[in-house]
Amino acid sequence: MLVERVLVVLDLAGCVGIGIFASRKVLGSRDEYWVAGRRIGTTVNAMAIMASLASGGSIIGVMGLAYSQGIPATLALFAGAVLGFPLASLLVARQLRNFGKYTITDFLAFRYPHGVVRYLVPSLIVVAFTIYIVAQLKAAGITAQALLGVPYDAAIILATLVFIVYVSFGGMVAITWTDMIQGALMLIVVLGAGLAMVWRVGSPLELMRQATEVAPELGQVTHQPVASYLGYFVIWATAIPVIPHIVMRVSTAKDAKSARLSLNLAMLAYSVMILVAVLAVVPVGKLHFPGLEDADLVFLKVMESEFPTLIRGVAVAAVLAAVMSTTDALLLACSSAIAHDILGGLLGDRASEKTMAVIRVGAAWVVGLLALYWALSPPDLISRFYTAGIGLLSASLFVPTIAGLWWKRANLAGGTASLVVGAATYILAQLRIFDLGVAPVVIALVASATAMLAGAHFGRRESPTMLEAIAALHE
Template sequence: MRATEISIIIVYILLCILLGFWAQKKISSSNSEIDNYYAAGRNIGTVANSLAILAALGSGGSFMAGPGSVWQLGIPFLSWMTVGSIVGFALASILVAKPLRNSKKVTVTEFLTDRYDGSKAIKIAVPIVIIMGSGMYLMSQMKAGGLITSYVTGLSYEWGLVIIALVFILYVSMGGMLAVTWTNLVQGFLMILITLTLLCASLIHLPTAWGDFIKETTVQNSNLGTVGSTVPIAGYLGAFVTWATAVCITPHLVMRIFTSTNARSAKLSLNISMLIYGILMLGLVFFITPYIGTLEETLLQSHASDMWLLLIAESFFGPIMMGIIAAGIMAAVMSSTDSLLLAISSAVAYDLYKGVINTKADQKKTLWVSMVVTWFIGLVVMLLTLNPPQYLVVLYTGAVGFMVAALFSSMVLGIWWKHANVQGAITSILVGGISFLISFFIFDMPYNSEILIALPLSFLTMITVSFYTERPSKEILKKMENYHSNKAEEGISNESIKKVT
């Protein structure tokens, strides 16, 4: 057991729980509990939201598992994925940031329901997609949390998973998006600090010139830099397309757009996050991964590849710094986990329960259901994660790919194409989601390439069905104009200023 590391981790976890209690108290005293719980009062500034978005995307699968995944799957695969994420932030800032923020909604389902004339089928189908996709994504984060807790405490992976899962569920169920936002600020700052610290240490401990070190590493692991050696080209393209489209629809990222003070702030936050995320990830790939070749083979074989970053850090630092690094990696894991838990609970409690089952439910009852759902979903996913898949990065990319295949065309075309209608949206969700699942579970396809079939089918269905069925009503077209209106943006900005003053 690592006493120093455990002490630092405990202090960090207690901070997160205290923030959860504080957020719960603030929400309970507010006149607008729903807005505070799901959208943090729509009052999060640009810098704070940039860190929160970075934290929500920078998961255990990227920051913790990145170097090990690169060593196993090759630099080209992770590079395409990282570049896709960078492109995704830019696309989201152009395609969806302003319309989503101007809509004054709090969830993806609520926005799509509003756009598609209150369709009950949309109200039901979209939350189901979010629950399935975010649940798969959540498994990867809980696995990472279990690994890091096991590393620090010396307990088995299973006990590490149980301990950290209970912490995740506790503070999210108490404080919702307000708690998630404040913990994300801490987590985003820690992720930047720890990654930069690791990069500096890697430069200080270079055994030879960096260029020579890279060359020696590629000789030792010939698959590291060879295109197509570990994953077919289709897998690269699929990973790129998945992450280039993910930010536009992934609920735990889209919900951060709803928390922005205004549309301009949402756009700027996305682009700042894009820049920081790209620098940190590429730094890990090219400066930390070569050190895996310096570790003993027996050590690598006795630990999951998702933990190899910790083994490298151990060769650089002593117990105190390792405790801080462990807390930073835990922050990366927690930042995605809490956002995903909130996305799932909102899909069930706000979208399905309040939106379909009990439309007259008041704020307190809806929030109570949300807390119950957070515990239920969290515990179910925890049990499923006791026997997780091998690669975190492949699991969560597959989860995101499913949500993209189902929702991207209805979201983007719904914002920008006046012909997009209810019939087209419903059929595209069904065709995109089902074709992805069939490709994923039935056919033996390269990692993450299913999106290359499912997304075009979803778009084709959306366009064809919408074109040959009834055009949207004048009321819907007016809503579309409001999504893009500068006056709506200014109105939201003025409303936010009034809240502050």
């Protein structure tokens, strides 16, 4: 385990170093801190977007899920995110980059200027993302315990302190560079492992044939109800265009074209990584380790049996990189919801740039330490809750954002109603206060769209000034 530990320590030290180096530039400027001065190039941004989305779940989880639930249902979950990228690229990237602010709250509060929107949106983000961060920290702790022999508590305390330091002091600049390196590491490890597996057998189809002959359930989906994976598909497809850590990345691009191209390239890289993991690594795992009790270990078991120590060490670093690259982006987005959206909105121009810098750093520490507190004794089902948290954001933000950008009749009443009704319906459906036999996110999106239509019908028409401002975002 020495090689693995050394590589992980080097990775963590590198992140802290980048954070401290970046802090000299970013602490005094809002633009630098939240959106890296809006000068991130296309390739770097694409890799950072891919890394932000590819959490521990995208490396360990996707393979574990395919191993236990079969390939088709697993791909349905991740294809939702892949479909979400074109939606983001075609429906929001140009407009939000042209808008030129920092967060999704900035846009929604501008489009629907009401206190409910200004404070409900960041509150939903804080709730959903804190759950997401706790789930990621738990994944980091379990991974470090299993792979490095480090106790769970010690692992997450160390990991959290590292995240907090480089996110709070280095802002978006530090996150972009660490995510780019971590994204490249993930891509190289998964593609390298997959290609090596295929090379040995001859072709991916032959590999799949051998695996499904031994374990036919790998290719089947009939044992699963459609609703079980349709809901996840819809959640991720509708989340990507509005999810705060992706929207913030759109704002870091140097222009609207670069923002859209970054999303397209990120989608390509993410898609290829998931397909290689599921179609090349999982079949080998099923052939060589047919009875794994913990399916999430399949990737590491394959790496252990097929590759030498150094490459195994790089694979462990890649898994932790996947966890870290998502958690840091979530932490920044969550602290932006508190420091920029809520406190910035309350203080307005009364706070000096220095005060705001202290608030920015403080918000990251508060969110990070709170998440750490929960992660030390996490609820049992936290890993399942995080997708529900993302579903809450999809259900509440998707309709008002897309309608606000594209539908001329979207107005204050419709936007506010669709936000509140989408969130409330999703929560009630998740708690099974009512159950229509359809995925909660589908019911909530329909309810949100209906509320938008009703608001547009009964409310006051939008002013020509607002419509002109929105039209300008499309140019």
